[in-house]
Amino acid sequence: VKRDGTELNFTFDIQNIIDGQGISIAITGMVIVFFALSVISLFIAALPHILTLFARRWPESEGHQPTRTAAHTQEAVSDEAVAAIAMAFHHRRQA
Amino acid sequence: MDIFFEFLQTTGFAQMTIGNLAMVIIGLIFITLAITKDYEPLLLVPIGFGVVVGNIGYVDTMTLGVYDEGSVLYYIYFGVSQGIFPPLIFLGIGAMTDFSTMLSNPKLILLGATAQIGIFLTFIGALYLGFTPEEAGAIGIIGGADGPTAIFLSSKLAPHLLGAIAIAAYSYMALVPVIQPPIMRLLTTREERLIRMAEPRATSQRERIVFPIVAFLIAALIAPGSIALLGMLFFGNLLKESGVTERLANTARTGLIDIVTILLGFSVGASTQAQTFLRPDSLLIFGLGALSFCIATAGGVLGAKFMNLFLKEKINPLVGAAGVSAVPDSARVVQMVGQQEDPQNYLLMHAMAPNVAGVVGSAIGAGILWSVLVK
Numbered sequence: 304v305k306r307d308g309t310e311l312n313f314t315f316d317i318q319n320i321i322d323g324q325g326i327s328i329a330i331t332g333m334v335i336v337f338f339a340l341s342v343i344s345l346f347i348a349a350l351p352h353i354l355t356l357f358a359r360r361w362p363e364s365e366g367h368q369p370t371r372t373a374a375h376t377q378e379a380v381s382d383e384a385v386a387a388i389a390m391a392f393h394h395r396r397q398a
Numbered sequence: 399m400d401i402f403f404e405f406l407q408t409t410g411f412a413q414m415t416i417g418n419l420a421m422v423i424i425g426l427i428f429i430t431l432a433i434t435k436d437y438e439p440l441l442l443v444p445i446g447f448g449v450v451v452g453n454i455g456y457v458d459t460m461t462l463g464v465y466d467e468g469s470v471l472y473y474i475y476f477g478v479s480q481g482i483f484p485p486l487i488f489l490g491i492g493a494m495t496d497f498s499t500m501l502s503n504p505k506l507i508l509l510g511a512t513a514q515i516g517i518f519l520t521f522i523g524a525l526y527l528g529f530t531p532e533e534a535g536a537i538g539i540i541g542g543a544d545g546p547t548a549i550f551l552s553s554k555l556a557p558h559l560l561g562a563i564a565i566a567a568y569s570y571m572a573l574v575p576v577i578q579p580p581i582m583r584l585l586t587t588r589e590e591r592l593i594r595m596a597e598p599r600a601t602s603q604r605e606r607i608v609f610p611i612v613a614f615l616i617a618a619l620i621a622p623g624s625i626a627l628l629g630m631l632f633f634g635n636l637l638k639e640s641g642v643t644e645r646l647a648n649t650a651r652t653g654l655i656d657i658v659t660i661l662l663g664f665s666v667g668a669s670t671q672a673q674t675f676l677r678p679d680s681l682l683i684f685g686l687g688a689l690s691f692c693i694a695t696a697g698g699v700l701g702a703k704f705m706n707l708f709l710k711e712k713i714n715p716l717v718g719a720a721g722v723s724a725v726p727d728s729a730r731v732v733q734m735v736g737q738q739e740d741p742q743n744y745l746l747m748h749a750m751a752p753n754v755a756g757v758v759g760s761a762i763g764a765g766i767l768w769s770v771l772v773k
Binding site: 314316325335336337341343351354 | 500501504505507508510511514515517518519521522525526527528530531534602604605608609612613616617620621755758759762763766767770771
């Protein structure tokens, strides 16, 4: 007896697959997954071309500049990196 | 004195069964593996401790467990049983995922589809063993190698199997570095493993902003059952890429996902009470789960080999194994196996493309199974 109260049927029978429309559901499922991801893939492949056309009308620089650029630049450079750059700069000036 | 003896009857010692003891040991093994072997510690520690908590015996008149309406654990588990936590986890995943590699090499997305064969072949296998179609669908999704997706679909199709399916899914995800490499080596030649792939191109911010919106529309219109998962995934990614909602993205990928992971892992662990978990069908679910992981890995690798028949610039077939989701572990495994042949071959970035495509693919697969099987 399964935990939901129904009887567990250990028949190991091909008929179970036929009764549950297993093959048709599996094939349909795979085809739909492939179709959906193929459409997304085709869209991504076309996206740079679409955006190029779009950019002629509305160049990216004219649009809204997100605020993260400056913050990201600051976050991206660690204290160690700043120290290393400063040291290299110092050596170069001394040379 | 009678009160003392009555109290003794209510202690965990008196209520403990052999099954509870076995589950407590399993929970401790999870915690040990997480701490000593570093196997998915963020998941296995909460799940392992939850297993221990869920298997302390108590008298029936007390409402303590996840299945006892009104208990604290019941309300925490509510987020699992009603499928609330998985979409919130997807929000965090979206906010931390960089789709750039996928955008720079869109053909790799198809590997995220080929790996989903694990879901559907396991579905057939579960039907063969005698599970109902709804149960078979919930078991099959283990092959998607995505814990939140597996929990979400189980809560909708077969809530009584949720504990076993969740534990199987997360256990096999933790074992990705053990399960995948032998299959990857078996199905590829040394020459194939040595293939180097071109550097991915840089993507513009506009591409990264437009992608989550349009990809959601495509996926949701084709498989509306995936709305909750993919809606949150792509919403999280839009928060990240828009550049104007950094605070929200940061919350989603740190505090929010951490809180939900703790609650989900702990309550899923606590749902594995021996009386409901240690049953023959749980063993079958574990067997089918292992099989589905192997099939999914093989499907991804063979899919890459098949694509190579038509491509001028060959794909390293190892990256196909990352199509099983399990972000980012399976991508790391690809990098590891690739570098065992050629230490200078960096496949991680390439593997991330089928890896994130696998997340999308398994969510679409779950949506399809839900749509077809829900009564």
